[in-house]
Amino acid sequence: MKIKTQVQLSFMMFLEFFIWGGWFVTLGTFLGSNLQATGAQSAMAFSTQSWGAIIAPFIIGLIADRYFNAERILGVLHLIGALLMYMMYQSTDFGAFYPYVLSYMIVFMPTLALVNSVSFNQMTDPAKQFSFVRVFGTIGWIVAGSLISYLNWDSTESVAQGMLQNTFLMTAIASAVLGLYSFTLPKTPPKIDKDEKMSISNILGLDALSLLKDRNFLLFFIASVLICIPLAFYYQNASPFLTEIGVENSTFKMSIGQMSEVVFMLLLPFFFKKFGFKMTILAGMLAWTLRYLLFAYGDSGELVFMLIIGIALHGLCYDFFFVSGQIYTDTKAGKKFKSAAQGLITLATYGVGMLIGFYIAGIITDMYQNTEGLHNWENIWIYPAGFALVVALLFALLFKDEKIEYQQ
Template identity: 35%
Template sequence: MGNSIKFRLTVMSFLQFFVWGAWLITIANYWFDTKQWDGGAFGAVFSTLGFSSLFMPAITGIIADKWVHAERLYGILHFLGGITLCFIPFATNESEFFWVIFLAMVCYMPTISLSNTIGYHVLKNNHYDVVKVFPPIRVWGTVGFIAAMWFVNLTGNKASYNQFIISGIAGILLGLYSFTLPKCPPQLGKSEKKSFVEAFGLNAFKLFLNYKTALFFLFSMMLGAALQLTNMFGDVYVSEFGYFGKYQGSLIVEKSTIVMSISQVSETLFILAIPFFLRRFGIKKVMLISMLAWVLRFGLLAYGNPAEGLWMIILSCIVYGMAFDFFNVSGSLYLETTVNYKIRASAQGLFMMMTNGLGAVIGSLASAAIIQRFFTFEFTNSSSLTTYLGIDQSNPVFARLTKFVDISPTGEFSKAVTLRDWSPIWLTFAGYALVIAVLFAILFKHKHNPAELSEISH
């Protein structure tokens, strides 16, 4: 029975992140390469993750705490989100694409926190040590993310709308599967006498009145601005090395999505290491390690390249596992140790709102605007473009970059071709992460108590 429970949660975790991995890393290739849509507008598209996380995780957390079984709500959201993604091929411009993705994310983003709620509830009801058992189950979510990335890349779909169809089908299947999961009923009893705030599930927002918890949510938001940056730009960053003559044909450029999936492989290892790090160093130090890992991640990308700097790109992918998981998983477990059990689903929704909501909105919009304003080159004629890239006009790259551009007999472009200068971009992000880490170390006070982790299992 025990193995069956863990296996069923493992399948849920695998499909949960397969749905996301099918397009999250490669959406920039579809946007910039296939469609050649406006670079400044890309931040708005990626901010749909954030806007939907501003309200949906908190709302669904309240619904799961009060009215609807968590596994049923989870299944409905995945089913609707999967159907929505299948409409991507019909989006013919930036605006239509934005709204389809936004509706899909309204359904998908709250399922991340709901999957944690379901996992914690089922494991506790079956008397498992959550700190020990949950990470190995969650690691299969990362395996699912990797599997989706590899499938999309190896089938030649990383720059086509098929990546969204693959994701949509997986979401529909997960939605149906969710109704077979163990029951996770609401934890707020209907017979309890409640105040107005409790009656509408708003008591979780009282957490902001506690200085320490409010500070935790503030840093969650600030780091959330950095969490999705490499998801937004990582694959297109590596792919754009292929524009330069000296890097064309290199393995890392041709199979960029597979190379970037090293980041998710790293996640699987660091997730398994989380129980050791938490018990040895405590929640605060683990989260601080995560922030410093982001500094290293961005710094390595700033100086890496597909030739002599290949080791830096690979090492940055390895560091990603520590950077991403140490904060997300330890932050989630922190709330489990400090929040009343009756509002834990709501608290997890608030955590998602601050990281993938406010943080992601700020990060996606600000980063896209900064890149477009300060780190984007414009080329207005054939000579300047080919000289910069070290290619000639017979090179297929030239045809791809000028696919939507009319070229005059003298080589002048009807509209500018834009390319990004990635090294200062990543250094800017590294500086931002460093400031967050220093402030967190100084301001967030949390004494390590090994006993608090054992409380999660009860």
């Protein structure tokens, strides 16, 4: 791959995840402070990510893979996204905001697959080259969070003044830039002949359902759906929690989670090889329990280090469960169902699992909110901690260990 192409793809990844991290991290705080949203309404807003994940395969499978170059549809989607993001910036109540955030997620979630498609199409050895491009996405997310904290939009005083509204304007501009920039990217023509028949089950990865006949894979599949329930608590509540208890520069501090992803991604092959798949998955599950216990009993004073450790565990929580799960799925599926199996797991986790998780998180958050809008965070965080522990124990008891080779 030419250096010029690598630079182009890296900047594309940087903008893609700068956009996502530039508004999604602080969304929960914005909803509560600017729009006075309830926990249930916040759950509705965060659930748009799941609806986007469910609808995305149709956009990719029925349109992008058949009729248009991937870089062109990437550009169109981000230009539409820029307009929707600007409308979100102007919204003053949840009723007006929700249709825009739902529409935005429907056009944004397919772009996550499109940037990968554009990248892989230019690579001679994706296994070695992709990580050096994808890491700029993580850097983009970190820069977005750092910028929000540098501009002081996430301080307790600024949040009270409604400054988080600016994140949507910043993201709208970045989305417009990526939309226009996408048309300069290397050409990525359709992969499938437009006359070739595509079934709904093929698009959604349902052809891989036969893998569920394998007892171990069925247990892993169920665990993947269930572990997304505590994951939803983090996405929905972490930013409001840190802001409410008075943690300064909270958005930058949350980006420590992305920094740790890079570290734990490097540690994953060594852990995987030494301890095997089952122990790797269990380490990821138990990390969720530990993280939420740290959140429950930490504070913004002398015990703030507990919150920082909880955030830094994100790499262990995410990489050791989801990335190793992708490797396990790839190994179990074989050549015939590789793509279908990954699509099925994505639909089950980011689609169904997160949808259930956001709904439950909304109910529990409202349950522990007082009349002044403040929360009993200790009680809130105990729920996902306990749930993750139960899932881990059941997985440890029921899943039979099997040898899986780590494939980079």
